[in-house]
Amino acid sequence: MSEQAQWDSSIAFIFAMIGAAVGLGNIWRFSYVLYSNGGGSFFIPYFIAIAIMGIPFLILEYGVGFSFKESFSKIMRKIKPEFEIIAWILVLFVFVVTIYYMVILSWDLVYLLSSFTFNWGTDTAAYFVNNVGGSSNLSNASFLLVPTTIGVVLLWVVLWFISHKNVDKGIGKVSKILIPALFVIMGIIIVYALTLPGAGIGINTLLTPDWNKLFDVNIWLAAFAQIIFSLSMGQAIAITYASYLPENSKLIDNVLIVVASNSAFEICTAFGVFSILGFMSLTNGVPMVQLITEGTGLVFIVFPMIFNIMGPIGRILAPMLFLAILFAGVTSALGFFEPMLNSTSAKLGWSRKKTAGILSIIGCIFSLILTTGISSYLVGIIDTFVNQFGILLLIGIQCIIFAWFYGVEHFLPALNENSTFKVGKTWTFVIKYLLPTVLIIMWAIGIFQLFSTAKSFEIIVDVVIIIAVLVTAAVLTKVSPRGE
Template structure:
């Protein structure tokens, strides 16, 4: 029988949850989403989404995990045996997130090492294409990007080393170190960025409200999507971590601490990002609109260009930024890895160390496939499909299962017993009716967008993923549990 796991305190849990929530999306996605969806006016749908989706769903996940104190697959199996298949499908999708997330982290590690000598040179875009992330030219799939390949191997060893230990010794201890360090590093970067000439131009560009955009449904959908991905909602991470909580935990208080920390971090970071873009605009005379981009383009192309013209301070800020991304990424990767690790350990009756080792070898093998000359193209395809199709659909299904098949009222005693803040009928209404509707609408719109723009190669990858998940989920469901 697999050993019982438990956090030694709520503090370890809170840091682990903040670590799972605060990730790459907070650093490079939020500022772009805020800017491109109405600037300052976006805060209205953003905080609305937190209030009616982020907080209520995390409360549900904490309540489920804490009440059952079991793996995600076992919890759904207890509610109804047929639901175990759904559980495995979700944890497999989240495991796929871990696989490509480690590749993105490896790009960052390459840049962290490069930041000491600025070996990306004067053409940052060429460096990313040739050395780190590759391109969408399919003929480049025949060779590996060696720096990325080596960094993937190193990072999987790190992930295994932390994950194979008891949660408190591994994830708990690492989160207690990395999360405060991350907040300090980002604090230094942002505070300095605010003093740069041109910082005001960037912040004005970021925050100038476009009130008319509030009438566009897509802005509201963008806010809900940001909250889902920013808080890692419905991915069995919060549920799994909460299942390790000791008795007498203040569940709702913990939710509010995690959500507030996550939001403050991404808003604070957005000010820093746009201050630095404003500096580039003022110094190099480049219009802001040419500098603003999302995700990897911002961090791995635009920012190295900015560090190049910063002089000596750029030599300090560059390693700090890439180190902050590494810390945020590692704690998030641990969160993505945990649901599969927990469910497999319980199902097969293996030790945590054995399961972590087997899954790390499998995960690393797939990550290595994504380090070819089309690395960034593959990661982009998989990221869009897994999130827009798989995870979003399964979050909606979870809502329906916990609210309708099990009964959301069963979680109220555990949630309210020790918490300073209480939930009741309003929260139950949101979980039962509001969230499933919002999630299903988002899923339908996402799927239409995804497949209406997909190329043939992208659809082939999507089909491989869905077939792989379906077969693997079926196999894991059919395996007889340990002890039976």
Template sequence: MSNNNTGEWNSSLAFLMSMIGAAVGLGNIWRFSYVLYSNGGGSFFIPYFVAIGLLGIPFLILEYGLGFKFKMSFSNLLHKIKPKFEIIGWILCLLAFGVVTYYMVILAWDVVYLGASLFLGWGSDPSSFFVNYVGGDSNISSWGHLIIPTVIGLIIVWVMIWLISHRDLNSGIGKVSKILIPALFVIMGCIVIFSLTLPGHNLGIKTLLTPDWSLLFNVNIWLAAFSQIIFSLSLGMAIALTYASYLPKNAKLINNVLIVVSSNSGFEIFTAFGVFSILGFMSVTSGVPIESLIQQGTGLVFIVFPTIFNVMGVSGRILGLLFFLAILFAGITSALGFLEPLLSSVCDKFNVSRKKSASILCGVGFVISMFFTCGISSYLVEIVDGFLNQFGILFLIALQCIIFGWILGIDDLIEVVNNNSVLHVGKLWKTIIKYILPCVIFIVWTFGIIELFKNGGFLELTVDILITLSVLIASVILTKVDDYK
């Protein structure tokens, strides 16, 4: 069955903006800056661009080619290859849906900060504000109460996602992406340009780019680069495959891949200059060493930056509003991408309308997201994020290389992806998909597993086991409940 409930992109621009929106997200704004700094600074660009060439571009070409050729959902495609493989499709779609459920909670935090930025409502102690009114802490005894501002923010963002996703392809995702992605780039451009005028910005950029060439001989810097590309481009989650299945004839697949990859990388590199320019400003004005200000994830976005905006006064309110608005735009378009594979698969298998499927999934997603609004909200988000990305999705990327490269065979895809494209692929691309990628990803996955069992506490391992069992049970049910017609 084809995607008769989803439709077709009405323009290449709608597809490109939606794909860029799915790729550009929270990870580009905070994660890349931290990874770049902590993995050799300027020297990190060498493994970073190698990872783009060996992983980012080849795997996206594979996903585009499969989606464009077969014009069906991910689970349906695996069912077509071999009925027993269908369960793998549902597992991946459910893992991507799992990402949506906690991703929306981060967006709920952002909504709280977006409102607070108008009057610097986080006060003089942003850390306490985050713990008490937004993300909670890691104290297990706090799990029994809800964080009301986060609950309100969660309702707002899930309603936004439903309003967009339940509409047809072009008036929903396509239209919103064509508005939000250019707006996101303009807002971040304003932030970065303004940050480059601040005293101390040179210190920040110098700190960011100072190379540590010795780290090039450390396997961890290469693992960090490949992990960043997977995380940043949302590889292996069937997002690109699903979006490409809506493409009309004569689409220039490889051209589109290059545009999406270059836009994504350009955005995160450009944003890193702004992030560290602002950190350099805070270091100069506060006297705190810049190394002490650099934090990953929620600490950087929701604690350090509000502290910086406090120092800036009136300009901090404007910059803070723009900053959290940019995060909201980036997050909404990415969340739509994470939701789409499961939405497409449900429509495809059960022959129900997009509106009905989106309504059901958004309702289920909201209920699951509510578990992340308790007093240990940020701690649970950290646990689930680490498990889904470092264990589940990584393993399935390697599995896709084996299924598509060895069992399905990708010889016929070469002509499909090369058609109408400026650049062409051939034997080297096949070698990367069949041999190099599975080996590299297996190494990354192995390190993730070792890290999980080495440092994982009782709660973390319990949550990971519950997620695994829930996804497996739901996948079996979705596989067995009905056959494709």
């Protein structure tokens, strides 16, 4: 039977939540979003988005998880039986995130090992395409990228080993080790980066404000999108983790700690990233605009190129960076995996150990499908679709369900009882009216952009994901709950 888990303290919960929030996007996405959306002026919509979306919604998630102390699927079923299928659709989408996230982590693992010998050579783009991430040429789907394939298997074994244990001995213990280590490593990299020749060029490029962009609605949408994905909002992670909290927890205080830690990490990392890009620009005479990119292009192509010209210090910084990415990725992957693990265990009455084993095998099989010669292309398609279509829509639906069908006021006593900071009418208004409106608008714009530019192969992949998620969600909903 599934057992009710619990953190041994709020510290374990806070580190686990920071681990779930601080991930690859903080390292390779935020700096690009900041630069391309007005530079220094982007901080205005960014902090407003934190104030009216990030903090309020996380407070709601903490309140829901702490009040019900059940799996996400059980919570939705208790509110209204018809809502259970919505829960399963969400946790399945998040499980899909886990599947492709493990592939990205495998790329990083390959680069971590390569960083000791720099065997990516001088043509770093070719190394990534031929050995790690593949290309968009569909004919390459006929073969596996062996290093990535091996990395996926190893990382799923690690994820299983941590997740099959009780949350406090597994996720809690690992998070308390990896998160401080991650902050120390990135702190060293950032401090050194700020001392590099040309660092000022990079930071000036990053922060130069474009005040006119504040009147562009897309900049505001970018800020809200960054907060949603940076904090892993609405993905049932916070609800699941909060359900393990002991009594007398200071819920709102914990929210503020997690949000502040996440923002501080990604802002400081952006300074480090652009300091290193400024160094490359000055040293090799390459214009900054040619170096600035995001995602895999930044981490797996541009950074190795920079490490190549750094000399001995590059031999030290390269392993540190890829190790930091691995730590950030593993703690985030644990968060993505937990909602599906918790809900399945509770629904089927399986032990945590059995559920973790079965889901890890299933997840690993699907991850291996994404290690062919079109690995990065497939991952990009799935990532865009799952986030812009599935998760964003379901965040808005959750907001409506908890605020209107259940009644957001029911969470106020639990939220305010032990917290230093309190919430009331303003928070209720934001959850009931403001957030659902913003989220639905963002979803509609995202869907239009997604399908207006999608190629036929990308649409086929999207449709396959929808069908698989809906069918599996329907089956899991129909299964009679065990142990009730």
